[in-house]
Amino acid sequence: MAVYFSIMLVIITAITGVIWLADKFYLAPQRQLKLASAEEKCDGELSEEIADKILEAPFFIDTPVQIFPVIAFVLVLRSFLYEPFQIPSGSMMPTLLDGDFILVNKFNYGLRDPVARNKFVEIGLPERGDVVVFKYPLEPTIDYIKRVIGLPGDRVIYRNKSLYIKPACLATDAQCPEFEQVEMTLVNKGEYSDGQSELTRYTADMPNKTHDILINHDVMPRTQHYFKQSGSQRDEFVVPEGHYFVMGDNRDNSLDGRFWGFVPEENLVGEAVAIWMSFDFERTNNDVLPQWVPTGVRFDRLGSIE
Known part of the structure; x- marks a missing residue:
């Protein structure tokens, strides 16, 4: 659209x-x-x-x-x-909620023409931990928003709801890094739910950014549905050059790179940098007003995105 x-x-x-x-x-x-x-x-x-x-x-x-x-x-x-976007789902909870309106910085990753989206000015590239908007690789007319987990050349493992990252290693490097587990610190349980189960909130300590994630321990890993990459295990992903591996912060309720692969660099739209408005939509079919009319404003959510 x-x-x-x-x-x-x-x-x-x-x-x-x-x-x-x-x-x-x-x-x-x-x-x-x-x-x-x-x-x-x-x-x-x-x-x-x-x-x-x-x-x-x-x-x-x-x-x-x-x-x-x-x-x-x-x-x-x-x-x-900058371009405004609305968050339509809960796949990025608790960082972003349904009803958040965000601003996307479109020059951090280079300037592109608005139609063919060919880059004509190089400025920068995503960093691990950035929240990015991109064209969904399987249907480029749809915009997705996820967090960058793997950079080109990285090896990423998501096993037993734990994340392991091995940064890209050049042939000229004297010593290549090993896999390092992303440490998770428990915040609370029950603050969020998926409608049936309580979700556990953790703080994930990425190599250069700290952010919160949600995990549903009642849901079994869906490894059999993961993207199958030749030469690697089902829960391991080797990020190709010019591509990025992304995941949602709501780990068990996100259709992300684990299931469809990698985001080409040319599909990037920009970095989500701020929430400029946030509405509650809690109306039911029995209410007089239609469900798209907000029930309140979440002023406490306004500000930068971590």
């Missing part, structure tokens, strides 16, 4: 931009000449009302001219700086 909006925004900007240029450099000067000619014929200045009438552009010219600067600003802001 986002890609269609981007295409429509570019088309509208282009059309209104052409009309704005035509009016500025041809149509508006023609109206000025028409006014001068009318004043010459009348042998003096016309009344202000008549002059304004002659200089007034028709609505199909004036409307695009008025909206072009706004549309162009939105295009630049959304395409190259």
Whole structure:
């Protein structure tokens, strides 16, 4: 859906931009000449009302001219700086909740054109632990949000609900690192649930970022459904060059890289950096107001994303 909006925004900007240029450099000067000619014929200045009438552009010219600067600003802001997204599910709990509205930084990972998404300015690449928005590799018209776990060349194991990471090692390195378990510290149990079971909250100590995760100890590992990579075990993933391995923070309720593989670098949209609004949606079918109407604002959730 986002890609269609981007295409429509570019088309509208282009059309209104052409009309704005035509009016500025041809149509508006023609109206000025028409006014001068009318004043010459009348042998003096016309009344202000008549002059304004002659200089007034028709609505199909004036409307695009008025909206072009706004549309162009939105295009630049959304395409190259920040884009708003809404969190539609609980796969990133407790970091992000259903009803959170977030801002995605689109220049941290390089500037891309808004339609073909070809990168034309290199700025940076994701770091392990970043929360990223990307085009779902199996259906690129859909935007997903997950956390980067593995960088290109990393080996990642998710076994018995524990995460192990072996960073990429170059052939020139004198000594390659071994697998290191991501330490988890218990926070609490029962604060969150999936509707049937209580979820346990842990703080995961990633190599360069600390964040909270949720685990459902009542759910058995679904290893048989994991992405099968040639030459590795079902619960082990070797991240190809130019790709990233991502997982949701709600580990047992997330359709992520464990099940479909890796995110190509060209699919990256940007880094989720802040929650700018958060709503509760707790209405039922018996309520008078529709369910999409918020029941409250979660002001305590506003701020940066860890």
